[in-house]
Amino acid sequence: MARVGTRVVEGNRVAARERLLEATSSLLSERDTLDVSLNEIAVRAGLNHGLVNYYFQGKDGLLLALLGRDAAQALRALQHLVEQDMPPLRKLELHVRGVINVYFRYPYINRLINVLQSADAENAKDLARIFIAPLQGFQKKIIDECRDAGEIEDVDETFFYYSVIGACEFIFHSRRTLPYLAGPPEITTALKDAYSDHLVRFVLDGLRIRAEHSA
Amino acid sequence: MARVGTRVVEGNRVAARERLLEATSSLLSERDTLDVSLNEIAVRAGLNHGLVNYYFQGKDGLLLALLGRDAAQALRALQHLVEQDMPPLRKLELHVRGVINVYFRYPYINRLINVLQSADAENAKDLARIFIAPLQGFQKKIIDECRDAGEIEDVDETFFYYSVIGACEFIFHSRRTLPYLAGPPEITTALKDAYSDHLVRFVLDGLRIRAEHSA
Numbered sequence: 001m002a003r004v005g006t007r008v009v010e011g012n013r014v015a016a017r018e019r020l021l022e023a024t025s026s027l028l029s030e031r032d033t034l035d036v037s038l039n040e041i042a043v044r045a046g047l048n049h050g051l052v053n054y055y056f057q058g059k060d061g062l063l064l065a066l067l068g069r070d071a072a073q074a075l076r077a078l079q080h081l082v083e084q085d086m087p088p089l090r091k092l093e094l095h096v097r098g099v100i101n102v103y104f105r106y107p108y109i110n111r112l113i114n115v116l117q118s119a120d121a122e123n124a125k126d127l128a129r130i131f132i133a134p135l136q137g138f139q140k141k142i143i144d145e146c147r148d149a150g151e152i153e154d155v156d157e158t159f160f161y162y163s164v165i166g167a168c169e170f171i172f173h174s175r176r177t178l179p180y181l182a183g184p185p186e187i188t189t190a191l192k193d194a195y196s197d198h199l200v201r202f203v204l205d206g207l208r209i210r211a212e213h214s215a
Numbered sequence: 216m217a218r219v220g221t222r223v224v225e226g227n228r229v230a231a232r233e234r235l236l237e238a239t240s241s242l243l244s245e246r247d248t249l250d251v252s253l254n255e256i257a258v259r260a261g262l263n264h265g266l267v268n269y270y271f272q273g274k275d276g277l278l279l280a281l282l283g284r285d286a287a288q289a290l291r292a293l294q295h296l297v298e299q300d301m302p303p304l305r306k307l308e309l310h311v312r313g314v315i316n317v318y319f320r321y322p323y324i325n326r327l328i329n330v331l332q333s334a335d336a337e338n339a340k341d342l343a344r345i346f347i348a349p350l351q352g353f354q355k356k357i358i359d360e361c362r363d364a365g366e367i368e369d370v371d372e373t374f375f376y377y378s379v380i381g382a383c384e385f386i387f388h389s390r391r392t393l394p395y396l397a398g399p400p401e402i403t404t405a406l407k408d409a410y411s412d413h414l415v416r417f418v419l420d421g422l423r424i425r426a427e428h429s430a
Contacts, residue, residue, distance in 0.1 A: 089423070092422075114329060114388075117388075117389065117391055117392060121391070124391040124392045124394075124395065125392075125395045127392055128392040128395035128396050129395065132389075132392055132395075132396060133395075133396060133397075136396065136397065146422070150424065151423065151424065152422040152423055152424060153416075153420075153422055153423075153424055155413070155422060156409075156413060157397075158396075158397065158398040159409075159410055159413040159414075160422075162382070162385050162386040162389070162410070163382040163385075163413070163414055163417055164382075165385060166381040166382040166383070166384065166385025166386070166388075167377070167378040167379075167381040167382045167385075168381070169381065169385065170377050170378075170380060170381025170382075170384065170385065171377040171381070173329075173332075173381075174332065174347075174377070176332055176336070176339040177332060177339045177340075177342055177343040177347055179339075180339065180340045180343035180344065180347075180348075181343050181347060181348060181351065181373075182348075182351065182373065183373040194371075194374075195374055195377070198370070198371060198374040198378070199374075199378055201368075201421075202378055202418075202421060203417075203421055203422060204421045204422060204423045205368075205420070205421040205423055206416075206417060206418055206419045206420040206421035207307075207361070207367040207368055207370060207375075207418060207419060208304070208366065208367055208368075208419045208420055209365065209366065209367060209368055210425060
């Protein structure tokens with residue numbers, strides 16, 4: 001009996017923790033700001049305010065846990081991609097599109113990473129551990145596969161990471177200036193898809209006209 | 216006599232304002248944080264604390280003015296480049312190297328743009344006006360020149376901006392996580408130069424091996 005009770009309690013704990021994370025995710029997506037109070041999150045989750053501190057050491061802990069959850073999901077998808085049997089360049093293309101889709105689907109993730117990155121060394125260390133290092137690891141596998149297949153030039157993996165992820169995330173990073181510049185005022189699905197098409201071509205072929213095109 | 220006196224006063228005003236900006240720039244570069252007090256800035260400039268509010272509406276106004284100063288300098292250099300008579304692709308290469316050099320030379324500029332971008336709509340609007348719109352204008356000229364010379368494929372100028380600037384700035388943006396990842400722990404001159412070499416190749420030729428290489 002005690003064991004069943006413990007499982008039920010465990011189940012409730014997990015459910016409550018996930019409800020808080022899900023509520024945070026929804027609110028951050030709707031509001032387009034990290035300035036959401038723990039009280040609002042608790043109300044959205046239908047739980048007691050005090051539970052936030054119980055499960056996550058304050059707001060910082062909650063945001064880090066949310067990033068961990070979203071990052072884990074994105075990394076699982078990337079791992080799945082890496083394990084697929086498909087032409088290496090196609091894998092590279094799908095990876096680039098996948099990264100853009102993550103930023104598009106979780107509009108707060110960019111701001112979340114920014115805040116964690118600039119806050120303090122401990123957060124930067126956690127960010128590297130839960131998101132960046134694993135991501136770089138999967139990218140290395142894709143790059144190695146493309147290189148071994150003779151499809152791409154030799155490239156420094158770290159430089160690949162900074163240039164490709166940088167090119168993926170900057171448009172989302174700059175989203176608040178979009179209304180004041182030439183071009184669409186916001187990142188619609190159509191814009192996201194068009195930008196993905198551009199970036200895939202860019203990563204594979206750069207800008208220079210290739211001699212064989214003139215044939 | 217009154218006119219000379221006025222010119223002297225004007226000269227002193229300009230000098231004081233510039234001393235405050237220069238002091239801010241130095242402190243931000245040394246400290247690698249925007250968390251520098253107005254008092255420290257006044258002390259570094261050798262001026263009275265109250266003058267900061269006199270010249271710049273508080274710290275936000277001071278940071279925006281500093282960005283304006285640094286942006287103006289970078290944009291003047293870019294304009295000079297655009298006006299040069301040189302092969303268009305060489306111009307494009309120098310532009311990419313130039314952008315990376317700006318981020319390298321002013322280590323705070325990235326954080327400054329981030330803060331201004333996320334703070335509020337008014338700041339985002341100012342940022343677009345004083346820095347991004349002019350930068351995109353000069354880039355358009357370089358791209359048009361390259362395209363007219365038949366050197367590069369057709370490319371959406373806005374997408375070019377986001378992918379190239381994104382690829383330039385992300386390594387500086389991520390600088391606090393560098394110590395916790397594979398690769399150098401900080402951005403040295405050698406790393407900056409190697410990354411610039413990579414990015415120029417990347418922008419011009421992408422990753423894919425070109426058929427003519429096997430000849």
